[in-house]
Amino acid sequence: MTAAAPARAQDAASGALVFKRCAICHSTDPAKGPKIGPALNAVVNRKAGTVTGFTYSSALAKSGIIWTADKLDAFVARPSGVVPGNRMAFGGIPDAKQRADLIAFLKTLRK
Template identity: 50%
Template sequence: MQDVKYWMFAAGIGAVAMAGSAIAAMPKGNPAKGQQVFARCAACHKVGPNAARSIGPALNGVVGRAAGSDAGFRYSPAMKASGIKWDEANLDSFLQGPAKKVPGTKMIFPGMTAAQDRADVIAYLKQYDAKGGKK
């Protein structure tokens, strides 16, 4: 019984260590650099005061918002049914490859391979509240 407890404890410590390294693996984002990287997104998405829907939904207040919930934008059924809440981890994995994260999405963007670019864009988007003002 003592051996079982030891191995359960060791496995728990290993899981915590692995979770910590996954969190540490996401680089710290720089909003100023994110604004530059967001230029790749600006053909389809707008953010900031008076941002309007375009080919894609406006991204004001996207961090913390439920996927497929920008009123008036026609999302794919896959996006509406995804159940995703746009936290940093979900945005990061979506930006790596939208069609992999949400099969059936209308978003045709191939993805951002650089983790730092994704972190920077997320930091940039986090600045904006739902009305487009900076927090």
């Protein structure tokens, strides 16, 4: 069990590097408010379309999605495939390891 913790830390560190692609549009600091996209702190297990101060597409706001790791993985792979009609202009990250690392990083953003 203790051997898994360093692996998760490694993944989160790699995910922080992957997040640099996301940081163009998203912050991780709720005090800074939204950029082009909503802040992604505490996104894991949050209901989609609920960050105060950000105007979501009606498709995303009405989706009812809870951002579980699996749902985030699918969305980051191909946003338009998970929520057709969303406004996120991002083609996705096809590499499964990069998506897993990114999600590990997002899980560290609790506040």
